[in-house]
Amino acid sequence: MKFANLTLVFFMMISTCCTASLAAQQGVDAGNHPKKTSTSSDDQIDPRSFANVRLPPFGARGDGRTDDTAAIQAAIDSSERVYLPKGVYLINPQIGLHIRTGTQLIGSGRSSSILIAGPGGGSLSQLANYGPGSIIRRRFAPNNRNPYIAYVRLADLSIVLTHPQKTITSDKIQIGIDFRNVSRSIIERVHVGNSLPIDASIHRTASHVYDSQGYGIVLGTVPSSLIDYSGGELNVIRDSNVWGAFKAIVLDDEILSPRSAAHGTIIEYTDIQGAQTLLSQESIYTRSVTFRNNTLQNVVPQPAGNDQATVLRIDGQDIRVDGGYVEAGGLANYLIRLGPFSKNLIVSLQHISCTNKPITLDQGNENSISYRVDCPTIVRRAP
Template structure:
């Protein structure tokens, strides 16, 4: 218990004496005992859960179904707080807003010098673990966080909500792992205009969310790692075009993203669906006349069954290598208005095992349009149909295209249309199917190129 020393001066016998006394500080009132948890799915357990959270520490939800009608707020008043359900606790959000709202006061960066003492003393690493959250209201979300440091969400199942995990305003150092974000009306994991650096999304299933799987919209996001996840069918048929992974810098600035080692697939019958979509343009920072977007790695992923497997628009500094892509109804790869893009050894194939009666219309095209200062090397493309070419370069400048393999594509293997100051050498372009009339290489317009077939 902290003690307070009170000092006073007294005049005694012609001299001054310093007198000390010890006093206890005012006691911090203990929150009243909360109502008992019911957990039958019928009673309103909001006050009971909020009361436990207000006392801080480990909040354990035993097996049961806990109905909430308003958000449970986790903030600095309670000190360190973790909510745990051991995967047997279900929370039903029967009101608008998130079931759990995590609020912090952090306004700095991730640098230690910007962390206020209250962060380390009362706020750091709020946690949610082992809970199922089910929405039962049109505007019910599962989790929302603002101002937090080291938010950790693990082993959480979210379904039938509007948005799954929504990050707003400003956060730092978020970890989302071993979660199932499944069948929600909006976005699975939503970076909503947030200033957020250092986020790891790992080992999770993010599927059947109609507004997109993992979506960054506006804001300022840096150091986002999406690794080892299964991300599927995050498209609604009656919503604006989205993607399983969508980094949209319109009105914001987002960069430093690693999308590695995931399976990312479905659904081709949603309008303009994409498995990975990186989109700008972003705002220009006032400090410099430059676009602060890009530096994206797309590596070691498996992608299929969408209108577009990978779509880059107004992107910069993107590396794509070691992926396998197939069953793209429009484009396996569409790159527009971008620069400093490196596409390396990827397999873009028409695998006969996946050509069924319902999929003959897959195009699998590869198109670079209005792009500059990029390299395409070691790319393997086969079986492009109903497109201008297997690989088409349209209005591109300063490209280096080398050592690619383009097989059995029609009507043209590689098309160079209005390409300037580029080098195209050492590529294998063939179509040896009986009766084919495919043209290996076709040029239209352009100037200043070195082309060696």
């Protein structure tokens, strides 16, 4: 109940101040220049407080060819409020963009303000140790004291990953948004993945066969007993889409964040598709997470992959999945996987469709699963 109450307070707080579009709320027009608005005094923000990445002294080009990593980072370092006008901004994945407490990175829309990763990345081991490969991340030093990073907002932009298109990479893996050890923050109206957003100003001719690589959004913590613990709970993802990844959205990834506990996470009204695992929470320590009214669509295993293609996986306790729509496709091995230490989970989905016989596996205790399903399924429960 403690985590649930904290999450509610945070969600109400950030909903009050952060739901309007950039043009209406943040006082920035669709071009390169901030402007004042006629909104209420509570919504008015001094335009001079915005760092526009295209204007001096930052000078990002936004042409999709020039490396804009340093220019955008300079804007983030100089101001909490950073505006990305329409453009395609090339980001070096070996460096990435480093957020700090209070960072608001705001674009003019998912189809127009695009951060595109250059080639490169890291191995799973490097990513687990906060090495290269994350496009948006925080600075973090394992085994050392780290400051808390909180109250970050990402909105109205896209992050497009770049993985090899003829093979599955093991050493050039990318993460779109790495929110490990980031607390009380929000991601809204953001597109992430190897696939492009609708009406994007860039084009790719890829076949999408190898789009099931990398990670869309990652959330997690280190154990609170360790010296490098610095939060990672009470985050919100809403009204976003993650298309094309190995894992689209993952809390407490078993390799990247072992013994993690991303308590109080809320993910809602988000469109997740084209991944080997669409939505997963992978730690036995996590409590009070809510997934509601999300679309989980089209599981796509990696070529020659294993038999673990999954729509929804949960391993924690006191977690609720409510509403939404699932269209698993014909390649999912699992519709729902509830781990052996899961407990008091409530999974209530309105509709599931598929064209094969995926497995609903409940290995936990005192869990409840209900849904209307338009496909033959195999249900397995713990003895």
